[in-house]
Amino acid sequence: MSTPAVASPVTALIDIIDGQRWDDLKSVLARDCVIERPGSQPMAGLDRIEHFYRNERQVRHGKHVVDRVVADKEAAACWGTFRGETPDGSVIEARFADTFVLADGLIQRRTTYVHAPRH
Template sequence: MSQGEAGMNIRTLDHEDPEGLVKGLFGCIDGRDWAGLSEFLHDEAIYERPGYEPFVGKPAILDFYLTKRIISLGQHRVERVLSDGANIACWGSFSGVAKNGRDLSMRFADVYRIREGRIDLRRTFFDSPAI
């Protein structure tokens, strides 16, 4: 079994540890570990977030992080994770810096659907204009 950069056993990315999955995902995003992030995503994953058309498929999601995301660096702080098995919800705060140097600070909520042990749908919501 392979190990991901986030230190999770990739074959156990499922509803058994929803908090670990969410924190591992954000660990990859905040650490700019795009190979690690890829391991959390189902090949047919969809990512919906304010200000963008949905990103459909793992390559489109990774391209967003590599080329379109306005954030230069930042950190997610997860406050709570809830799960019913195949669906996960979490919320928390984000602080960081945009590529133009502007400080960013906001609250967020994410909803995930899990398929075959991977995220196949992610919806992000912000408490302020889209970043």
């Protein structure tokens, strides 16, 4: 069963990413957080993750439309659709599912799964 307070680090992270408020990452990610994304090596540590979002992420802007979040005190999952634009103006649209490990109200680990249809 999910409660708003338990799901809040997940929904807050999505809002931070969509708003490109990188200074706020520390409010939801543990210092030793690990993020796993398709096609890349895991990113470990808040400094590395913040560097990725500020300097390497290939999204000019975008929006996660979350269909559902389920969470308890130790784990959470969410899924939905991401729509955005790359720096060269290409449109991105993909279904996603994220799993999270939570501790002390912070995200310890995020693993992202993506389905992007081929055109």
